[in-house]
Amino acid sequence: MVISTVLSNLLDPFLIFVVFAAALYGLVIGAIPGLTALMASALLVPFIIFMDPIPAVAAIVTASAMAIFAGDIPSALLRMPGTPASAAYTEDAYGLVMRGKAASSLGAGVMASAVGGLFSALVLSLAAPSLASVALSFSSVEYFWLGLMGLSCATLVTSDSLVKGLLSLFFGLALATVGMDPTSGIPRFTFGSVDLLGGFGLIPVLIGFFAISELMRNACIPTETRQKLPPVGPILRVSLRGLWSHRVGVTKGSLIGTVVGILPGAGSDIAAWISYAVARRGSKRGRRMDDDGALERITVASAANNASLGGAYIPATVFGIPGDAISAIVISVMFIKGINPGPTLFMNQPATIYTIFAIFFLANIAMVPLGILMVRAFGAVLRLPPVYITPLILLFCIVGAFSVENTIIAVAMAAIFGVLGWFLAANGIPLAPAILGLILGPLIEQTFMTTMLKAQGDYSVFFDRQIGSWLAYVTIAVWVVVLGSRVIGALRERRAARPGAS
Amino acid sequence: MFITRSLAFGLALSAPVAAMAEVAWPEKPSQLVVIAGAGGGSDYVLRLLAAELEKNAGQPLTIVNQAQGGGVVGMTTYVNSAPDGSTVGQMSPFAQYRMMGQADFTSDSFTPIALVNMDPAAVTVAEGSELTSIGMIADRLKAEPASLRISCGGGCSASWDIPFVSLMLDEGVDVTKLNLIPATGSAAGLQELASGGVDIVLSSLPETDALRDAGMVKNVAVFSAERLERYPDVPTVAAEMGKDVSGGTWRGIAGPAGMEPELVARIEAAVKVAFDSETFQSGMKDRGFGAVWMDAATLAGFMKDHELQTERVIDALNP
Numbered sequence: 001m002v003i004s005t006v007l008s009n010l011l012d013p014f015l016i017f018v019v020f021a022a023a024l025y026g027l028v029i030g031a032i033p034g035l036t037a038l039m040a041s042a043l044l045v046p047f048i049i050f051m052d053p054i055p056a057v058a059a060i061v062t063a064s065a066m067a068i069f070a071g072d073i074p075s076a077l078l079r080m081p082g083t084p085a086s087a088a089y090t091e092d093a094y095g096l097v098m099r100g101k102a103a104s105s106l107g108a109g110v111m112a113s114a115v116g117g118l119f120s121a122l123v124l125s126l127a128a129p130s131l132a133s134v135a136l137s138f139s140s141v142e143y144f145w146l147g148l149m150g151l152s153c154a155t156l157v158t159s160d161s162l163v164k165g166l167l168s169l170f171f172g173l174a175l176a177t178v179g180m181d182p183t184s185g186i187p188r189f190t191f192g193s194v195d196l197l198g199g200f201g202l203i204p205v206l207i208g209f210f211a212i213s214e215l216m217r218n219a220c221i222p223t224e225t226r227q228k229l230p231p232v233g234p235i236l237r238v239s240l241r242g243l244w245s246h247r248v249g250v251t252k253g254s255l256i257g258t259v260v261g262i263l264p265g266a267g268s269d270i271a272a273w274i275s276y277a278v279a280r281r282g283s284k285r286g287r288r289m290d291d292d293g294a295l296e297r298i299t300v301a302s303a304a305n306n307a308s309l310g311g312a313y314i315p316a317t318v319f320g321i322p323g324d325a326i327s328a329i330v331i332s333v334m335f336i337k338g339i340n341p342g343p344t345l346f347m348n349q350p351a352t353i354y355t356i357f358a359i360f361f362l363a364n365i366a367m368v369p370l371g372i373l374m375v376r377a378f379g380a381v382l383r384l385p386p387v388y389i390t391p392l393i394l395l396f397c398i399v400g401a402f403s404v405e406n407t408i409i410a411v412a413m414a415a416i417f418g419v420l421g422w423f424l425a426a427n428g429i430p431l432a433p434a435i436l437g438l439i440l441g442p443l444i445e446q447t448f449m450t451t452m453l454k455a456q457g458d459y460s461v462f463f464d465r466q467i468g469s470w471l472a473y474v475t476i477a478v479w480v481v482v483l484g485s486r487v488i489g490a491l492r493e494r495r496a497a498r499p500g501a502s
Numbered sequence: 503m504f505i506t507r508s509l510a511f512g513l514a515l516s517a518p519v520a521a522m523a524e525v526a527w528p529e530k531p532s533q534l535v536v537i538a539g540a541g542g543g544s545d546y547v548l549r550l551l552a553a554e555l556e557k558n559a560g561q562p563l564t565i566v567n568q569a570q571g572g573g574v575v576g577m578t579t580y581v582n583s584a585p586d587g588s589t590v591g592q593m594s595p596f597a598q599y600r601m602m603g604q605a606d607f608t609s610d611s612f613t614p615i616a617l618v619n620m621d622p623a624a625v626t627v628a629e630g631s632e633l634t635s636i637g638m639i640a641d642r643l644k645a646e647p648a649s650l651r652i653s654c655g656g657g658c659s660a661s662w663d664i665p666f667v668s669l670m671l672d673e674g675v676d677v678t679k680l681n682l683i684p685a686t687g688s689a690a691g692l693q694e695l696a697s698g699g700v701d702i703v704l705s706s707l708p709e710t711d712a713l714r715d716a717g718m719v720k721n722v723a724v725f726s727a728e729r730l731e732r733y734p735d736v737p738t739v740a741a742e743m744g745k746d747v748s749g750g751t752w753r754g755i756a757g758p759a760g761m762e763p764e765l766v767a768r769i770e771a772a773v774k775v776a777f778d779s780e781t782f783q784s785g786m787k788d789r790g791f792g793a794v795w796m797d798a799a800t801l802a803g804f805m806k807d808h809e810l811q812t813e814r815v816i817d818a819l820n821p
Contacts, residue, residue, distance in 0.1 A: 029601050139699030180572060185602045185657040194578045197604060200569025329721050335539070338546075340689055344712040406566050407575070446686060453683045454699060 006353035006358055009054060019062050019359065023366055026063030027374040030070030037067035037085065037268065039211045040204060041329045043396050045403065053337035057330060057356050061309075062363040064326045065117055067312075068268055068305050069371055070110035073378050082165050085268040085305040088276040092294035101291060106240025108295050108373040109302045115243065116303030117364030119254035120261060120310025125357045129320045129346050136468075138319065138343075140454070144447035146319065147440045147472035151433075152478050161265040162486055164429045172437020175200050180440050183449040195409040202328065204401040204413040205438060209431045211397050212418025216388055217425065225400065235372050246299040249279065249286070253303030260304070261311020266304040269432070275304035310360055317341050317353060328439050329332055518607050519662055527587065527772035528561045534755070535591035539569040543791065547619050550785045551649050554776035572657065581611050585761040587769060590615065591758035594800070595796060597812035598659040607797045608807040613761040616773045617754035617796035617804065619786065620725035623662045626719050627731035628695050634705040636723035639702065641671045647679035648788035649752050653691035658682040658815055660686030665725040665739075665749030667815045672745055677818050683751065693720055707733050708790035725749050732790055749811065752794070752802055 009015070022044070030042040037380075040063045048056035071086035076093035097106035140148075151169060179191045179199025191198040243250065253275045260271040279286035279300035286296045309326070316327035320341040334341050345353055401414035421431055455461035464467045538544035549565055556563045568576035573594065581589030595614065599605040604705050625635050633642065633650075642649060654663040662681060682817050685691035688705035695703045696718050699778060703710075703719075705728065713719045721736045725748045729738055738745050755773055757766075776782055777795055786793040 045575075081788045137693055137697045139697040141699075142697075180604065182686065184685075185598075185604065185659065187604055194571065194575055194605070198572075201653050203569070335644070342689060342693065344689070344693075344716075347716050404566050405570065406569070450683055450685070450694075450699075453681065476679065 001351045002354060006354045008352065009355040010358055010362070012055075012480070015055050015058060019362060019366070020060050021318045022062040023066050023363065023370050026066030026231060027070045027370060029063070030067030031073045031378055032376060036097040036210060036214075037064045037071070038326055038329075039214075041326050042065060042206055042211070043400050045203065045333065045400060047330065048310055048333065053334070053339050054352060054355050054359075056333055056337055057339070058359040060326070060330050060333065061356065061359050064365045065113075065306060065309055065360075066367060066370070068303075068309060069110060069113040070368055070374060070431070072113070072302060075104050076109070077378065079311075082344070085272045087269070089273040089294075089298045089301045092297050096291060096294055096298075099291065104242055104291075104295060105298065106375050107235045108237040108242050108298045110235070110368060110375075111239045111243040112246075112253060112299040113306040113371070114303035114364050114367045115250050116254045116257055116305070116307035117310060117367065118361060120258040120307040121226050121250075121305075121357065121360035121364060124310045124313055124355070124360060125260050128314050128353075131314060137467065138228045140447040140450040140466065141465050141468035142471055143321075144444060144451060144462070145468060145490070146315075147444040147447065149471065149475045149478065150182070151436060151440050151444070152482075161428070165433050168429050168431065169433035169437045173441045174435035174437075174443030175434070176438050177203070181215055183453075184447040195407065196452025199442075200413060200417075200438065201405050201410055202435075202438060204405065205417045206329075206435060207397050207401050208414040208417025208419075209421035209435060211393065211490065212414060213421030213425055214395075214430075215393060216418065216422040219390065220397065235375065242295060242299070246296055249283075249299040250298050250303045252278065253300035254307045256300075256306030258311040262314045263310030267307045271308035271311075272301045272305040276301040297442040307366070311362075317345060317356075318343060477487070515599075525771045526559045527555070528563050530588065531562045531564070532588045532590070533566050535563045535566045535568055535576045535580045535589065536585070537568060537573035537592045538780065539567055540786060543596065543789075544592060544753055546789060546793055547786070550782055551618060551773070551776050554779050554782055555772055558775055559772065571604065572599075574599055577607060578605065580756075581607065581639055581758050583758055585613065585758045587757065587761065587765050590755050590757045590769070593617070593754040593805075595661050595664075595751060595808060596805075597809040598657070600814065601812065601816045602657075604611060609802070611759055612756040612805070613759055613800050614801040614805060615755040615757060615766055616622045616770050616777070617752055617794065617801045618773065618777050618782075619682060619754070620746060620752040620792050620794040621708070621749060622724050622730070622750040622792070623665050623704055624707045624710070624724045625666065625705045625722045626692070626695065626705065626710050626714075627701065629718055629720050630678040631701065631720070633701070634720075634722065635737075636739055638668075639722070640670065640675065641677045642745070643670060644673060645682070647676045648681050650702055651681050651683055652702045652704065653683050653693040653694055653700040655685055655688035655703055655709070659683045659819075661749070661751035661814070662688075662706070664812055664815050665747055666704050667819065668749065668811060669725075669743065669745065669747045671740060671815070672747065672817055673743075677815075677821055679762060680819075682819075692719065711790070719722055730792070733789075752804075754796065755821070756801075766798050772793055 025044075026037070026040050029043075030037060041060045044059055044063055051059070062499050067084050072093060075090045076097050079090060079094040093105045093109065096102070164198055172263065176199070178196055180187055180197060212342055247391040256275040256278060257268075257271040260274055261268075276297055279297045285295070286293060312327040315328070316331050318341075320331060329339050339345065339349060397414060398411050399409045402408065424431060426433075451461060463472055523725065534548060536548050538547050545565070552563045552565055561792065566579075568579055570576075576591060577596060577599075580589050583589035593614065596607045596659050599607055612709070613804060625636055625639065626766055633639050639650070651665075652666075655659065667677055667680070670680070683700060685694065688703070688709040691700065691703045691705060692710060694700045696713060706720060707724060710719055710721060714721065721733065723739050723742055724730060724736045725739050727740055727746065729736065754767070756768075774795070774797075777793070781794055
């Protein structure tokens with residue numbers, strides 16, 4: 001019954017057109033350095049707001065998957081990661097291209113991306129419904145710990161500097177307190193302004209932080225004379241052979257990516273960095289500094305960053321908690337379209353949610369031919385002068401910010417946060433924890449207050465419930481392990497430095 | 503001669519125009535501010551209405567969604583616009599904004615035009631709960647006001663809890679001790695109910711459809727004068743308690759203060775035609791929304807009552 005509805009949904013010609021158009025769009029955006037999969041998703045919002053629910057979500061799913069892969073293209077050919085998720089293995093990919101192995105470098109990227117994506121789509125389809133029934137037993141206690149875990153992972157694992165990560169996180173949390181108190185509705189930090197009553201909208205801040213600040217950063221870099229690209233040979237056969245020879249790496253990357261994606265707050269860049277670190281340190285093959293070692297690392301990390309996308313939709317569809325910023329956008333689009341994420345989604349609209357899952361499979365299969373085509377067409381896109389591209393993107397940013405909030409103040413917010421984001425990034429302060437603070441801050445505050453109201457101020461309730469207490473212990477364990485290893489590392493450095501100083 | 507002829511000509515022309523004008527609003531491109539996000543219940547009801555108005559008048563009526571600040575931003579937008587009928591907005595419960603210090607709207611800030619929808623509040627408990635009637639809940643709260651965790655399904659000063667607290671006030675419950683827990687919307691409240699986090703959820707009936715159909719929750723009572731056609735099994739508070747306490751959320755159209763009575767009458771007539779249309783009526787029925795009509799004068803009185811009821815409840819809760 002559900003399966004036949006899903007299949008007939010998929011055969012809708014308009015849906016196929018949307019998926020195809022979104023795929024091309026995602027590939028182009030992802031291939032332009034500085035334009036992220038996140039931005040590709042954010043800029044889609046004003047266009048898909050007028051579509052039916054399924055094509056609307058399908059457009060974001062497809063575009064983000066394509067953009068994550070396409071980030072590998074400039075990363076390999078120009079040493080400029082198209083998206084932050086490709087940054088981990090830029091050196092390896094570029095090195096291979098310079099040694100005349102462009103086909104195997106990019107081929108490994110496209111194949112591993114597709115397999116990673118398919119793997120996570122499979123996990124999503126099989127595990128999400130059973131997780132949905134578990135999720136119905138989640139009360140505010142569990143959500144509180146889940147939110148806190150997301151914040152902790154994002155900050156403690158991602159940034160090189162713990163202090164800078166925490167700085168960014170607390171900045172985001174502070175932003176989240178502006179507007180009406182989520183529990184009582186009392187205005188906070190609004191200074192009597194009606195515009196601040198709703199707090200800082202997520203999309204204007206996102207557009208400011210990630211798109212406008214990136215445009216400003218790029219505008220500051222003088223245009224260098226471009227190197228001639230080495231020729232790219234036939235890709236398909238080389239990459240299929242490479243995929244089989246690196247099958248262990250692909251599996252490893254897919255697993256890591258899916259798990260990291262499921263954790264609320266950790267997205268594709270984190271998945272790529274973690275799996276790259278695992279490949280580099282955890283296996284003999286990945287440690288080697290020759291071509292094969294580089295290919296192994298590229299394979300693992302490419303599989304992981306695409307697998308994380310599917311993983312992120314598990315908390316997004318089941319709990320309504322974003323696994324990363326892209327799924328945060330998807331959640332808001334789903335709410336707008338009346339597909340309310342949450343456990344009841346699987347009871348109310350099984351056909352809709354499974355059609356969305358099916359789009360994951362479609363998008364990842366379509367990635368192979370379209371991705372190879374894109375690699376070929378890439379030269380032309382990269383040669384477009386920034387003089388034409390930058391103003392066009394800025395225009396998209398303004399439209400994007402306005403269309404979500406319908407107020408001109410949203411455009412001003414995007415501009416202000418653009419300058420702020422540029423300033424923070426220039427000083428090495430990561431922006432992702434601030435965004436996650438803005439997203440998860442209200443959730444954590446609301447669930448904390450609700451829990452306290454229910455328990456009449458008794459803190460032990462946070463450890464009383466079965467699932468809740470497990471989540472609590474895991475969260476605390478993450479703190480202990482990460483902070484502990486940082487402290488031990490710092491002590492060791494000091495001890496090592498002492499004999500040298502004396 | 504010339505004057506009379508042109509006058510007669512003018513009159514002949516203006517007669518059909520005047521007749522048409524009775525239903526033709528908007529006569530120029532206008533906007534309707536919805537104080538909730540695109541895709542929600544308010545958006546659905548008002549888009550349905552706007553589509554009919556647009557079709558009948560042949561002029562675009564653009565929906566502008568401004569959900570920020572729980573609706574304060576949207577109301578502020580249309581209250582501050584020119585009272586010429588080119589910008590009107592959604593009229594829904596507003597008295598709580600002033601009492602929470604969020605805005606300073608009173609019923610005098612608006613020109614009421616018409617009401618098109620009303621959904622009564624309902625009391626829902628988890629399946630298997632020992633509380634099976636509103637009478638039992640009232641008795642329990644009379645004895646121990648803080649013993650039940652009550653989720654408001656929205657801020658605890660809004661549509662759903664006001665009638666409930668009113669009833670408990672009438673029953674002599676010490677409402678200052680009630681354990682009212684705000685939730686971000688009814689879906690979050692119902693999730694808490696299913697997971698055992700709260701004992702009672704106050705929301706509209708259609709919002710409980712999914713979990714009730716899944717056999718996880720049960721509707722105990724609805725705050726309306728008569729049973730709802732769509733939910734014949736849910737008893738009314740009036741029948742159970744013998745007190746005519748009703749309330750819930752409602753949606754209508756209003757403009758900024760100071761609109762001409764002639765203009766209001768014209769918009770009201772156009773809205774009535776759209777309200778009576780087959781498309782609107784069946785669209786409301788499909789989603790379980792109650793299509794209820796009030797003209798401008800009735801709505802004005804209703805808004806005053808709403809202010810008084812909200813004031814009474816909020817004052818009682820925060821002595």
